[in-house]
């Protein structure tokens with residue numbers, strides 16, 4: 591596969607990255623994942639814009655324009671022949687001897703990106719997934735898509751060890767989000783999700799779903815709910831760039847609603863599929 595690093599497109603095996611990269615020492619960087627459907631980038635502008643926002647929130651500059659980053663992503667799709675997959679893109683604060691404070695202003699941020707073939711996860715989209723609840727031990731700037739993902743990594747691992755696909759974070763008695771997804775509950779026809787704040791990553795898929803609710807006459811309340819309320823929901827689902835809209839059929843061993851993907855979730859999934867350019871279904 592051909593990767594992008596610092597202005598060049600290179601074969602993965604020929605790439606050397608510095609051991610002094612601050613991404614390596616501190617996780618000092620930000621990233622994005624952009625979905626590719628039928629060889630086309632999906633909601634790329636929104637993702638690139640969020641990358642700039644994440645960078646700005648940690649006082650980092652991105653050494654390219656939004657259009658240049660989109661062009662890099664398009665080139666990766668092309669040279670790697672990606673039909674359905676995604677682009678991963680990250681920016682670190684650059685290469686410098688390891689001290690916590692920022693390096694000299696002249697230090698160039700390091701931009702890397704790659705493309706990967708990744709079919710739509712149709713099995714879990716159709717059948718749903720099981721989840722567990724874990725303590726949200728992360729920092730208080732979850733609105734930044736930071737490379738620092740230890741809290742997320744530990745949560746996801748705990749879920750996998752419990753035979754589940756995702757961990758649902760709870761902070762101060764409130765469901766915030768998943769380890770790599772946003773969480774939605776449906777009660778009496780109303781869709782609930784944690785408001786966009788410093789406690790969650792405001793997902794692009796989350797925003798698409800909010801728009802689809804509006805377009806389909808489904809009431810949404812960006813209001814918090816507790817784990818107990820989550821268990822009492824009629825339906826539950828999670829969203830992310832790669833998971834799209836995935837039904838959550840079980841939380842901590844307890845079935846949600848009928849224990850199967852619910853009707854409003856399915857309606858939203860159909861609306862989602864209608865607005866992505868897919869002529870082929872996933873695997």
Ligand SMILES: *Cc1c(COP(=O)(O)O)cnc(C)c1O
Nearest residue numbers: 770771772791793794795830831
């Ligand atoms: C990336 C991410 C999401 C989902 O965001 P999308 O833009 O929909 O992919 C949700 N939560 C966390 C913690 C994430 O890192």
